[in-house]
Amino acid sequence: MQVVCFFHHLKNRRWLWLLICLIGFAVGLSQFALELPVISRYKRVDAYPPLVYLPDYTSGPTIRASAAILVEAVSGMILYAKNEHQRRGPASTTKIMTAIVALEKGNLEEIVRVSPRAARTGGSSLWLKAGDLLSLRELLEGVLLRSGNDGAVALAEHVAGSEAAFVELMNRKAREIGALNSSFRNTHGLTAPNHYTTAFDLAQITRYAFTHPEFGRIVGAKEEAVEWFLGEKTRTVRNTNRLLWSLAGADGVKTGTTSRAGYCLVASATRDGRKFISVVLNSPDRWGESARLLEYGFNNFTLKQLCQVDTPVAWVKIAHGDPAEVALYPRRDLMVVLPKGKEGEGQRRLTLDYAALVPPIKAGSTVGKVSFYYRGQEVDWVELYPKARVRRAYWWRQWLRRK
Numbered sequence: 119m120q121v122v123c124f125f126h127h128l129k130n131r132r133w134l135w136l137l138i139c140l141i142g143f144a145v146g147l148s149q150f151a152l153e154l155p156v157i158s159r160y161k162r163v164d165a166y167p168p169l170v171y172l173p174d175y176t177s178g179p180t181i182r183a184s185a186a187i188l189v190e191a192v193s194g195m196i197l198y199a200k201n202e203h204q205r206r207g208p209a210s211t212t213k214i215m216t217a218i219v220a221l222e223k224g225n226l227e228e229i230v231r232v233s234p235r236a237a238r239t240g241g242s243s244l245w246l247k248a249g250d251l252l253s254l255r256e257l258l259e260g261v262l263l264r265s266g267n268d269g270a271v272a273l274a275e276h277v278a279g280s281e282a283a284f285v286e287l288m289n290r291k292a293r294e295i296g297a298l299n300s301s302f303r304n305t306h307g308l309t310a311p312n313h314y315t316t317a318f319d320l321a322q323i324t325r326y327a328f329t330h331p332e333f334g335r336i337v338g339a340k341e342e343a344v345e346w347f348l349g350e351k352t353r354t355v356r357n358t359n360r361l362l363w364s365l366a367g368a369d370g371v372k373t374g375t376t377s378r379a380g381y382c383l384v385a386s387a388t389r390d391g392r393k394f395i396s397v398v399l400n401s402p403d404r405w406g407e408s409a410r411l412l413e414y415g416f417n418n419f420t421l422k423q424l425c426q427v428d429t430p431v432a433w434v435k436i437a438h439g440d441p442a443e444v445a446l447y448p449r450r451d452l453m454v455v456l457p458k459g460k461e462g463e464g465q466r467r468l469t470l471d472y473a474a475l476v477p478p479i480k481a482g483s484t485v486g487k488v489s490f491y492y493r494g495q496e497v498d499w500v501e502l503y504p505k506a507r508v509r510r511a512y513w514w515r516q517w518l519r520r521k
Contacts, residue, residue, distance in 0.1 A: 168296055169194045169322055170498045172455060176200075179410040183401035184380070187317040188411045190421065191325050191386070191393040193453035193498070197415055202318040203299060206399045209374030209382050210242070210265045211320055212307030214327050215300075216274070217262055219287045221330045224277040226255035229347050236272035241308055244269045244344065244355070251347035255332075259342045262333075262372065264355035267306035274305045281305055292319070295326045309378045317397040324371055324384050324395050337370035337386075338362070361385050365409050367416075371395075373404075387412045392421050417458075424452040424466050424490055431488050431502055432468055439477040440511040446486060446502040454490050454498060464492040468502075479508035 169189055178188070178198035185206055188198040196202075234248040244257075244266030252260075254273055261269040274284035281304065288302045297319035303310040315323075327333045336342070340363065341356045361368040367387040374382035380400030385408040387394055394415035396408045425431050430445035456464060470486040479485065482503050489499035 169196055169318065169325075171196045171199070172497060173493050173495055179407075179414050181398065181401075181407050181411065182403070183398035183407055185317040185397075185399040186401075186407070186411065187321050187397045188415055189321045189325065189395050190415065190419065190453075190455045191328060191395050192421065192451075193455050194322075194325065195455040195497070196321075197394075197419060197455065198411060199318070202321075203316050205299060205314040205316055207309060207313065207376060207379030208307055208315045208320065208399070209376045209379035210267075210307040211372050211374040211382050211384050211397075212302060212305065212313075212315075213261055213265065213270055214320070214323055214372050214384065215288045215292060215302060216270050216284075216305045217258060217333055217336075218323070218327050218330070219284060219291055220254065220258055220273050220277055221332060222291070223287060224254050224273065226253065226258070226332070228254050228276070230254055230257055230272055230276040232268070232272045233275055236268050236275060239268040239271045239306065241267040241306065243267060245353070246272060251350070252344070253347065256344045256346075258332075259336050259339075260344045260355055262336045263339065263342055263357045264344075265358055265373065266355075267308065270305040292323065295322060297322050307374055307376070307379075309376050317399055320384055320397045320399075321395055324386070324397075327371070328386070328393075334370065337372065359383070359385065360405055361387075361408060364405070365412065368412075369393075383408050385409075385412060387416070389416055392416065392419075419455045420458050420461060422454050422456055422461060424454060425488060425500070427451050434470065434475065434485075436475060436477055436479070436508055438511050439479070440509045441506070442511070444479070444504045444506060444508050447505055448488060448500045448502060450500055452488065452490065452498065452500045454492075456492070464490055464497075466490055470502075477508045477510040479504060481505055481507045 172195045175196050181200055185201040185204045187202045189196050229251050232246045232250040237246050237248045242265040244260040246268045257269045257273045260266045271281050274281045278284035285302050292300045300315035300319045301312050303313040343352050343354050345352045358373040367389040369388055370386040371384045381404045382399045383404040385396045394412050396411040398404050398407050401407050425448045427450055432446050433443050435443050467489045474485040484501045484503055486502040487499045490497050
């Protein structure tokens, strides 16, 4: 009887202890709720930092192209746009995506044997013959500078086994980097059913392409000597982008012309740490309109850094956390572009998700965001996370902190 009473007593104590723990947790949670603002859950799925609009993006130079866009490459801010989501034939600007896949999936030092099919490709050409041997690097230079359609097919067949398989890689990569309104059907840009993109997507694709130094080196070159394997022959190819000779700081990227797409140009220029990318599709004056867009960017906007990826944005106290305070880091640099003379405008705003800040907190988990507001509009934001894990502190550690 005494044994039964003892276990009954112990069982009651366990229930009592559980009740005390639950009450303590509820009290702690209520205290925590007072420390941080309650915000709604948010989600942003981007494999690559997205393009964002700056207010008044419709103002700017008069552009007669069917579609156009101007973006600052580092921040991704759109400074001018016209019909930017209108689907249009890209012509040879397609080769920017071709280059991305070749750089990421291929080995530039490998030797490519040109197939009869590649050699028969029409349009602009590197004058390749079936059986020719060139390195993938030499082919890529010819594709981006001379706009060689035959070279685009040859490198695709080498990298993926067939042009069709390579095109599938192009479409997959486009989706990964946020070019969601594009559909590629070949590697060179000759007119084909369901082969289209937009000015918006081309800007995002080009912005991503510049993360590959080799891409920037090639598209910024005025000319290159393309060498066949073992020095069989050499052919000097000249860049089709005239802006490299006429616009200060011009460093890319690709022309495109077909009867259906019209005259197209993706252009870029860099001055004093600022890089702008312009796109004009079906333009009556692609050189002049691209130059006006780029000069508009340089003359009217300045770049400002709000936070760096390896620098804490804030230190936050964590109720019942071990450690009791944690540093929050941005997942990427946050750069913004502002009109010149208005650099002081705008506001950086920190928002914390208290539900995600209840310990235990995993290292790397999203717990908030830092935003940039301009003229009352949230222009851009980046997620915040702790690099260190935060455990839930035991009651005796909490008691020691109060001493």
